[in-house]
Amino acid sequence: MEEMMKVIGIKIRVFVLMLCMLLPEAVLAAGEKADLVVIVADTRGLTGILKAWGTLYNESHLYFSLLTIVLIPVIGLVFGTVADIVMRTIGIDLEHRELSEH
């Protein structure tokens, strides 16, 4: 029985992964659907990293998107860790929660 549950569990996880990759319209977010529009970033007034970012956007939406979804969790992780350090310094226990009531 336990073995069967494990197999079902693995199947569910693979299914989830497949769904996430194969259902392009399943955007779980608020607001109206975005139309496919061509927007070009004006990079003339930009310099440095902003210019590079704008240029990447103009050259390839795919690379730009891939980099975006890599950067978001990385930045989230960095900021989260920094906030963790600050909270720990204050003296708050960030590992345990006493109550488990409804």
Added chain:
Amino acid sequence: MEDIFMDWLYVLMPISGVTIFWPGLVILGVGVGIIGGFFGMGGAWMVTPGLNILGFPMAFAIGTDIAHMAGKSLISTMRHGKFGNVDYKLGLIMLVGTVVGFEVGAQMIMWLERLGNVEMVVRLLYLVLLGLIAWMVFSDVSKKMRKDREARARGQEIDKLSTGIEWHKTLHKIKIPPMITLEVAGITCTAWLPIGISFFTGWLAGILGIGGGLIRMPALLYLLGCPTHVAVGTDLFEVMISGLYGAFTYTMKGRTELMAAVIMLIGAAVGAQIGTVATKYIKGYGIRIAFGLAVVGCALSIILKLLAKEIPTYKALLNNSSTVLVLGLVSAMSLYITVKMIQGARAEVAAKKK
């Protein structure tokens, strides 16, 4: 001279080309970070009016909001995970139903739109749903209070695990295989229950064009019987995955301003920690009451938006009132949660010193 002094407060967005007051983005990030970490939702209904006020073009507001939501939820999930508030198994199972349900709902609404204008119907449906959720929350709270009062009157100790609404107990009697045990949530039920619930909530989210945290959270509480803290943590885990996916698709459509999302994340990183840590000090029913109030605020803002469409003379006034209401609610709730967190943290630090 004055311009030079003020210029550093504005940042040029490289994609949309607009200049934005960046401290406003940080403050907005802190507010929605606190509320998101505390309630377990993305909170797009709060972010969009805020971005609008800061002068963000609507075309970029939604994508940017989702991008920041994914990062913010990751921070909150990390923290809730350490507190033992995330049932990853439940989150993954529910993701299946949510994605399929959302797709069915989204396709259905597109089909209905081809038949005629359904915007008003959708908004009214959303209102009815919010009314139902608010009723559920407050009737649950009142039932729980009555139970506690009766226990006290009998001289018995109050059961910390008792709940007001107990629909989940009936649903747990369904024994269609495969049965699953969700260790973190402390639930044993048929796998079809979380799949069915997530399909239904995903379907509703797809029809209404919303993220779904506002619907999923009460569904986890009242239909599945999750403890409040686990419902919050698990919902955030789902928001994180769906948010990343949403960020990818919106960015592919050229609708994300990462620079703004990152600035908001600076505030959200702090806010998410405050909101999440506050769940340590506020009991489950305190979270439920605050959630109910947030739902009422969201419903009122939609009513004002609907009225603005119906009464063009007062359009600007009603739209502005809706924005003020949402942002006022975000500020008041953030303040309440922050105060509670500080009080709890002070007590904890003082207890450690003793």
